[in-house]
Amino acid sequence: MRVIQMTTNPNLNKDRKERHILALSGGKDSAALAVYMRDKYPDLDIEYVFTDSGCELPxxxxxxxxxxxxxxxxxxxxxxxxxxxxxxxxxxxxxxxPKNRWCTRQLKLKPFEAYIGDDLTYSYVALRADENRKGYLSKKRHVIPRYPFVEDGITLQDVINILQNCGLGLPAYYGWRKRSGCYFCFYQSDDEWRALKKYHPEEFEKACQYEENHSDGRIYTWRGKKGGKPLFLRDIDDFVPSGEKQRYEESINKKLSSLLKDIKLIGINTNYVLS
Ligand code: SF4
Structure with a gap:
């Protein structure tokens, strides 16, 4: 495994004139795109990369x-x-x-753009045909985005099928969380925080400490404020065991939830909610 800590201009791959890069996010769509590209374009020399924030889930x-x-x-x-x-x-x-995503800028985008450098690069993006969002667009003119799933009409159901058919399955965190990313990601719902507390208590504790360690008395919380009062993670309640399944059903994307019902989740803890 190659690990590269990015400087601003690594001058890597200087000799390559045209590159094909597929950035894996740790989620289902980019994993399925890797399978899809391998099968559809077996001769294409694709570089697979993952930008590690250092705070990812196990x-x-x-x-x-x-x-x-x-x-x-x-x-x-x-x-x-x-x-x-x-x-x-x-x-x-x-x-x-959400209003100040310096984490994405510094820990995800900058290392990725430094890796690309000045090379003409085709960047394969795992947006699906049934999604209504743009995804990340590099401002660099020599980075050309490609959307194979959009071009070929690949939807969520197709992605699930691709992953099932090749034996890859889905990452285990789908049992309790909607997307990959940092364990403390502020996009988590309250139920996802509760699940983090249950399945990864050490990471949950670290997330709590990030809210509490401001020596000058200022207060920043991952979940912001409600009624002018900061929402500290320390105050979040536990999963109610009998309501667990129901809570999960309510919090996760409903369509994905129904597709996941019969699917095996791959991971260390197979006792997640859906398994
Ligand atoms: S996963 Fe969340 S916390 Fe991590 S870099 Fe992305 S937006 Fe920031």
């Missing part, structure tokens, strides 16, 4: 291992030269939030 690393093994591919791990704690200090202790 299930994500496990799923990447599985992708490597099932597809027999190398995945280059890209990392920012500086970790989350460095950037948190740099931003004076202000936790990232």
């Amino acid at each position: 299930e994500t690393y496990e799923y990447l291992d599985r992708i490597r093994a099932v597809l027999n591919i190398d995945i280059t791990i890209l990392k920012s030269e500086r970790n989350f704690d460095y950037w948190l200090k740099y931003y004076k202790g202000v936790l990232p939030s």
